[in-house]
Amino acid sequence: MTELDLEAILAGADEDLPPGHRSGLVALVGRPNVGKSTLLNALVGEKVSIVSDVPGTTRNAIRGVVTRDDAQVVFVDTPGLAKPQSLLARRLNDVVRDHLDGVDVVVFLVDVEAGIGRGDEFLARVVRQVRAPVLAVANKEDQVRRDPALPPQLVRLAELVPDAEIVPTSALDGFNVDVLLELIVAALPEGPRIFPTDLVTDQPERLFVAEVVREKYLGRLRDELPHSVAVVVEDIREIPVDDDPDDPDDPGEIALVEIDASIYVERDSQKGIVIGHRGATLRDAGTEARRELQALFGAKVHLDVRVKVAKEWQRDPKQLRRLGY
Ligand SMILES: Nc1nc2c(ncn2[C@@H]2O[C@H](COP(=O)(O)OP(=O)(O)OP(=O)(O)O)[C@@H](O)[C@H]2O)c(=O)[nH]1
Ligand SMILES: [Mg+2]
Numbered sequence: 001m002t003e004l005d006l007e008a009i010l011a012g013a014d015e016d017l018p019p020g021h022r023s024g025l026v027a028l029v030g031r032p033n034v035g036k037s038t039l040l041n042a043l044v045g046e047k048v049s050i051v052s053d054v055p056g057t058t059r060n061a062i063r064g065v066v067t068r069d070d071a072q073v074v075f076v077d078t079p080g081l082a083k084p085q086s087l088l089a090r091r092l093n094d095v096v097r098d099h100l101d102g103v104d105v106v107v108f109l110v111d112v113e114a115g116i117g118r119g120d121e122f123l124a125r126v127v128r129q130v131r132a133p134v135l136a137v138a139n140k141e142d143q144v145r146r147d148p149a150l151p152p153q154l155v156r157l158a159e160l161v162p163d164a165e166i167v168p169t170s171a172l173d174g175f176n177v178d179v180l181l182e183l184i185v186a187a188l189p190e191g192p193r194i195f196p197t198d199l200v201t202d203q204p205e206r207l208f209v210a211e212v213v214r215e216k217y218l219g220r221l222r223d224e225l226p227h228s229v230a231v232v233v234e235d236i237r238e239i240p241v242d243d244d245p246d247d248p249d250d251p252g253e254i255a256l257v258e259i260d261a262s263i264y265v266e267r268d269s270q271k272g273i274v275i276g277h278r279g280a281t282l283r284d285a286g287t288e289a290r291r292e293l294q295a296l297f298g299a300k301v302h303l304d305v306r307v308k309v310a311k312e313w314q315r316d317p318k319q320l321r322r323l324g325y
Contacts, residue, residue, distance in 0.1 A: 022071040023191040024104030026184055029096060029127065031119040032056050032080025034111040035139040039171035040064045040077040043181055048201040048208075049077045050215035054222050056080060057215075059088075059325055061099050063202050065195050071185045072193045076103070081123050088227070088314040091325055100126070105187045106134045107180075108161055112153050112168070113143035116160070124160035133187040134164040137180065142170040206233045207324070212292055213261050213305065216285040217274065224273050225265065230313060230323040234260040238299075254299045261303065264310040264323060274307050282307065 028036040032055030040049050044064040050057060062077040078096045100106065108127045110120050127134055136157050144150045150168070158166055165183060169176040195202070203211075214231040221229060236259050240252030263274055275282045282305060290303045313319035 017192060018070060020070070020190060021192065022185055022188040023073070023194055024188040025074050025076060025102065026105045026107060027076045027078060027099050027103040028107045028109065029078055029100070029123065030080060030109030031111070031123060033114075034080065034109045035171045036080065036109055037062070037077050039109065039137070039139060039169065039177070040075050042171045042174055042177045043075060044200050046200050048203065050211045052215055052218040052222075054218050056227055057218060060207070065199050065201065066181065067193065067195070067197045071188060072195065073181070073184060073188065074194060081126070086314050087317065088320065088325065091320065097126070100130050103130070103132050104189055105184055106130050106132050107137055107184065108134055108164065109137045109139050110157055111140050112138045112150060113140040116153055116156050121160060127161060134161050135180065135183055135187070136161045136164040136166045138166065138168040139171055141168040141175060142173050206236060209233045209236065209259060209293060210261065212296075213263075213289045213303070216289040217263065217281075220281050220285050221273065225270055227314065228266045228270055229274065230264045230310070230325075232262045232264065232323060234262060254297065256300050256302065257293070257297045258302045259293065259304065261305045263305060263307050264313060265307065266310065266312050266314065268309055271307050271309065
């Protein structure tokens, strides 16, 4: 058990909970790009997982927590499951399988804009083996509202996961997200809180910062090297201003956050693509990341991004570990 888990359990231990309080672990699974991370953010009401239109955006199991009076739901956003073509893709599939073990509810997402395909059928087979209630979500409903193509897809989804309740949603505009949350809570077992009430994610700050930086580059490098980029945050320094120097207990407010990040590509030839024409890509993505991080920290942020090469990191187990996968 990690230190954080223990702390969290102790924090929740002596709280008065209403009778019938429910809690549990809920896995969000689905093909790449169906909207799992968008849905997680909508359920939690805060951005905890990065989103992009590049399939294969999420690489780690990201946890997001919803705490209400009657329930605490711990969601796990997983990498989109796909036919493994690289060591990275195989690792990502393992992450999903590991996280299906011992979950209380599975939320299986399909994208009704793209349509149900062989990838969904492959994944439905995995989901049917899990011994937990399944909710089947037909996401991106906003794109096919009143479209005659929608009903047959809902029927197909019901065939793929026969025991599941079917819920059309739009993670983007929020349609049915509340309905889905009610169904999830109803499917959870009774149990105590696991995390403190104000926690929305257990993701370490350094990892989330790296994810935000990666998100901004993903969108810009979509056509050239979406999967070749990894981001590592080397250091975060919070620099306080002490407005009361006489008070030894006053730590001061944080005035500036200095962040050093490295972007790793697989080959020398890819460095130029990340940097862009006259440094435009590096600069624009950096600015966008800095703005979002400033809002997150509530302080001015200096973001220093260096582009580095980790030769063929997607194929190298040692490098994968070093980059956090
Ligand atoms: N129109 C519409 N777009 C959506 C909806 N949900 C997600 N998207 C978009 O779909 C794209 C993929 O969303 P993500 O949440 O990153 O998808 P994911 O399933 O987490 O993808 P991976 O992490 O790659 O497996 C993004 O461009 C989202 O804005 C939705 O309900 N409606
Ligand atoms: Mg994702």
